[in-house]
Amino acid sequence: MRKHSCAAIIIQDYRILLVKRRKEPFKDSWICPGGKGRNKESPIETVVRETLEEVNLTFKPTTLFQYQHTEERDYYKYLGGYRGEVKVNSRNEIYEYGWFTYPQTKELTLGFDFEGLIGELYSKNLIK
Numbered sequence: 351m352r353k354h355s356c357a358a359i360i361i362q363d364y365r366i367l368l369v370k371r372r373k374e375p376f377k378d379s380w381i382c383p384g385g386k387g388r389n390k391e392s393p394i395e396t397v398v399r400e401t402l403e404e405v406n407l408t409f410k411p412t413t414l415f416q417y418q419h420t421e422e423r424d425y426y427k428y429l430g431g432y433r434g435e436v437k438v439n440s441r442n443e444i445y446e447y448g449w450f451t452y453p454q455t456k457e458l459t460l461g462f463d464f465e466g467l468i469g470e471l472y473s474k475n476l477i478k
């Protein structure tokens with residue numbers, strides 16, 4: 351399987367769940383829960399595992415919202431539902447979380463390419 355990274359887009363009451371990174375790249379920036387795939391792991395398996403590890407939620411992907419292919423790896427961003435209560439494991443690379451409206455995200459330092467993703471979610475009335 352080709353190298354890949356995945357992110358879980360989790361929305362509740364028109365707010366998006368973002369987590370704050372503890373390490374580089376983009377240390378202290380806000381992103382969606384997610385991460386890199388392991389050997390022979392599918393993108394769906396990756397996003398489910400990473401979401402459980404980072405924020406203790408059982409994520410059920412429903413829609414591939416964004417996909418990007420690069421020479422190095424493929425990037426998948428899934429929209430979906432969840433079960434459970436958010437709990438950050440202090441031993442992993444995430445140390446804070448929050449539910450944010452679109453205007454609130456404008457005040458945050460966003461990592462990777464999540465500014466574009468959040469703008470698209472707003473334009474489709476998925477967050478307000």
